[in-house]
Amino acid sequence: MDRDRLTVVVAAYNEADSLPLLQPRIAAVLDGMAVGQGVDSQVLYIDDGSSDATWAVLQELAAADRCIALLRLSRNFGKELALTAGLDRIEAGAALILDADGQDPPELIPQFVAKWREGYDDVHGTRLEREGEGWLKRTTAHAFYRVIGRLSKTPIPADTGDFRLLSPRALAGLQQLRERHRFMKGLFGWVGYNRVAVPYHREPRAAGRSKFNFWRLWNLALEGITSFTTAPLRLATYLGLLTALVAFGYGLWVIVKALIWSDPVAGWPTMMAVILFLGGVQLIALGVIGEYLGRLYDESKQRPLYLVDSWQPAAGVSSTRT
Numbered sequence: 629m630d631r632d633r634l635t636v637v638v639a640a641y642n643e644a645d646s647l648p649l650l651q652p653r654i655a656a657v658l659d660g661m662a663v664g665q666g667v668d669s670q671v672l673y674i675d676d677g678s679s680d681a682t683w684a685v686l687q688e689l690a691a692a693d694r695c696i697a698l699l700r701l702s703r704n705f706g707k708e709l710a711l712t713a714g715l716d717r718i719e720a721g722a723a724l725i726l727d728a729d730g731q732d733p734p735e736l737i738p739q740f741v742a743k744w745r746e747g748y749d750d751v752h753g754t755r756l757e758r759e760g761e762g763w764l765k766r767t768t769a770h771a772f773y774r775v776i777g778r779l780s781k782t783p784i785p786a787d788t789g790d791f792r793l794l795s796p797r798a799l800a801g802l803q804q805l806r807e808r809h810r811f812m813k814g815l816f817g818w819v820g821y822n823r824v825a826v827p828y829h830r831e832p833r834a835a836g837r838s839k840f841n842f843w844r845l846w847n848l849a850l851e852g853i854t855s856f857t858t859a860p861l862r863l864a865t866y867l868g869l870l871t872a873l874v875a876f877g878y879g880l881w882v883i884v885k886a887l888i889w890s891d892p893v894a895g896w897p898t899m900m901a902v903i904l905f906l907g908g909v910q911l912i913a914l915g916v917i918g919e920y921l922g923r924l925y926d927e928s929k930q931r932p933l934y935l936v937d938s939w940q941p942a943a944g945v946s947s948t949r950t
């Protein structure tokens with residue numbers, strides 16, 4: 629029987645403290661799978677322009693293990709692009725995406741692989757609960773998944789991170805999507821094929837701190853909504869229609885009032901209220917258009933998605949470890 633190939637992809641940004649804890653866990657799992665499930669695996673770490681010792685730590689790890697490949701980007705491009713850079717490097721077999729901080733347990737990888745063998749193309753981990761995350765992050769994340777689930781025509785499963793396995797054909801599909809504003813959860817959904825969720829308990833971070841503060845998450849949410857639905861544009865249209873309707877009605881009333889009672893000049897407060905209200909609605913609609921226009925501008929520049937600083941392919945796979 630042909631042996632299956634699997635590449636574990638880990639994007640790391642300032643994770644010098646977490647990586648030495650994570651790599652032994654991954655290695656143990658991959659060694660077990662090489663024997664038990666007949667899978668040849670490698671680990672691909674992407675240093676997303678870290679400013680701490682991450683790259684040095686990674687090189688130490690790679691020196692001790694032939695199955696580790698390293699990719700370093702020229703600067704910090706963000707998790708979505710770091711993952712893209714990693715996935716682009718995979719030439720054969722399936723990909724498994726894992727967070728560097730140990731929040732996605734590598735011990736579940738054999739379960740993901742088993743689903744892949746059953747014929748699933750996109751096996752994604754769904755969080756049962758979020759430990760070590762505050763109330764605000766939990767409620768806003770919940771709200772976000774509900775909103776985008778409603779608005780987007782592409783299916784985006786709720787409470788699903790990037791912890792997932794992509795079959796070779798799903799990976800090939802994803803590699804064809806070259807848009808610059810990348811909302812990965814949506815892109816995975818766009819690819820389609822057979823999908824299945826694996827529920828898991830998301831552990832708290834092993835070391836270091838989260839790179840996603842509230843502002844970054846807000847921007848990610850905007851990215852998700854603008855990349856996968858034009859509903860806000862539609863909303864602006866309806867808001868405009870509604871306001872116009874009310875404005876016409878009120879204008880008619882003002883004229884009639886003047887004709888019948890020959891209204892003297894008055895009503896500075898109403899005039900101010902109307903001007904401010906209409907101005908506000910117009911600015912909101914302009915802002916919505918601006919969000920889409922800005923993204924269009926970015927796409928039209930046709931820049932490469934990321935630049936690579938250095939690339940070290942792995943020397944071997946898990947079953948040939950010496």
Ligand code: UDP
Pocket residue numbers: 638639640641642643676704705706707708710726727728729731837838839840
């Ligand atoms: N990450 C990255 N580039 C960035 C920010 C984060 O590669 O600019 C990686 C990070 O090292 C980690 C993963 O993305 O492996 C998830 O980040 P984090 O744990 O900070 O996010 P959270 O789990 O809090 O959502």
Ligand code: MG
Pocket residue numbers: 727729731833838
């Ligand atoms: Mg994390």
